[in-house]
Structures are given as C-alpha cells and as structure tokens.
Amino acid sequence: MEKLITEDGSETLRNPDYDEFYHSKSGAVEEAFEKYVRPCRIREMAKKGHLRVLDIGFGLGYNAIAAIDEAMNSNKSCEIEIFSLEKDKTVLEELRSLKPKLQHYGILNGLEYDPANNAYSYEDKNIFLKIKIGNAVDTIKTLSQRFDAVFLDPFSPSKNPELWAVEFLSDVADRMNPGAILATYSYAKKIRQNLEKAGLEVGDGPVVGRRSPSTVAVRK
Numbered sequence: 001m002e003k004l005i006t007e008d009g010s011e012t013l014r015n016p017d018y019d020e021f022y023h024s025k026s027g028a029v030e031e032a033f034e035k036y037v038r039p040c041r042i043r044e045m046a047k048k049g050h051l052r053v054l055d056i057g058f059g060l061g062y063n064a065i066a067a068i069d070e071a072m073n074s075n076k077s078c079e080i081e082i083f084s085l086e087k088d089k090t091v092l093e094e095l096r097s098l099k100p101k102l103q104h105y106g107i108l109n110g111l112e113y114d115p116a117n118n119a120y121s122y123e124d125k126n127i128f129l130k131i132k133i134g135n136a137v138d139t140i141k142t143l144s145q146r147f148d149a150v151f152l153d154p155f156s157p158s159k160n161p162e163l164w165a166v167e168f169l170s171d172v173a174d175r176m177n178p179g180a181i182l183a184t185y186s187y188a189k190k191i192r193q194n195l196e197k198a199g200l201e202v203g204d205g206p207v208v209g210r211r212s213p214s215t216v217a218v219r220k
C-alpha cells in the first residue's frame, strides 16, 4: 500500500480498494489522540480503574493503541479492554512496516490468532485487545458487552455507507453504557441525524487539522 507521511510526522497508508487514506493527512497520530481518545475521556475513565472501548474500524490500530497509551499513562494499574471490529485481516500484515510514536504499538507483534472465532487478541495483566475479523454490521450483533467509549472511524460515508447507517448505529448505541461517549471525525448533517435517530445526543467534538469540528455523541 502507498505510504504517506502526515503533517505531524506519523505515517499512514492508502487503501487501494476505497482509494482513501486510513487517517487525516493533517496528522495520523494526532488524529487518534485528539479526535478519539481525548473526546472519549479515556484518561479520566482510566483513573477509575476499568474501561471498555469499542473500536469500529481497527485499520492500522492507531486509535486502539493510543487509547492504551493514554490509559496506562493515566493509571498504570487500570484495566483496559478494547474490542476492535475490522473486516480486512490483511491490514494486520501491512501495519508491520509502520513505526508510529505510540508506546504500546509493539503489542501488535504479539497478537494471537484464534481460528474458531476469526479473531486476534493480546492479553496481559491490565490490557485486553481483541480484533474480531468480519463485517462489523454482523459482528456488532454478537457482542453482549456494554462499552464506556466508542471510536467510530470508517472510511468516508460515500464509500463506507453501512457503518454510518442508522441500523448499525442503533446496534452500537444499544451497547453503550449510560454516559458513554462515541467520537467520530465526520460532522456531516446526515451522519449527525443518523446518530440522533440511533438515540444518541449529538454535539461538537474538537476542531483538529481543519476548520470544522468533529462529532461526539453521548448515550443518556
């Protein structure tokens, strides 16, 4: 895949099937922290000792690993569980050539594959990461857990419509704990309406790398 150095110095890749990059050109690692990890208040939740994150579109793993870095830097003894949904297992090979400045990125070299569940996982005393391979539209229905934070990071709505549809977002909202925050880069009116139809309360996220804000949506 074509590699691009983004404006914060971190690399991203271009997916040839979608003809889109995995991250914003203004900064891939910056995007992970500023559009996902911080709006979802990972640092604050880690202080309480336990948090569970739903990561939609694992991609190159920046959002998931940035969340682990933030949680561990906030409270070394907290437990963080991340459930990532990803349909393309070839990205797990592609990301091996990347060296983002993320303290825990190396754990992706230690993933174990479970063929019975078509899932990759990493587990130590405090960190549990599971990457379930398959269409997230189907996988979401199999999850019985409730989440404290959601990273919604598909490709653009025009190229990846199923993950921005009310049906899928309703399945996501049903699995959020009261007070849980969903963060996404899109600020499109239609996407915000879909989040509202799914039962979430929508607001502006931070402005990062461009003039418009991103979006946060809270489960009441």
Ligand SMILES: C[S@@+](CC[C@H](N)C(=O)[O-])C[C@H]1O[C@@H](n2cnc3c(N)ncnc32)[C@H](O)[C@@H]1O
Pocket: 021, 022, 023, 032, 056, 057, 058, 059, 060, 061, 062, 063, 064, 085, 086, 087, 088, 091, 134, 135, 136, 137, 153, 154, 155, 160, 162, 163
């Ligand atoms: C913008 S990238 C995500 C970047 C990622 N969050 C990161 O931090 O590197 C979108 C990801 O969603 C995945 N994806 C797209 N449609 C999907 C679907 N229906 N089910 C599961 N994953 C999907 C793509 O394969 C791609 O890896």
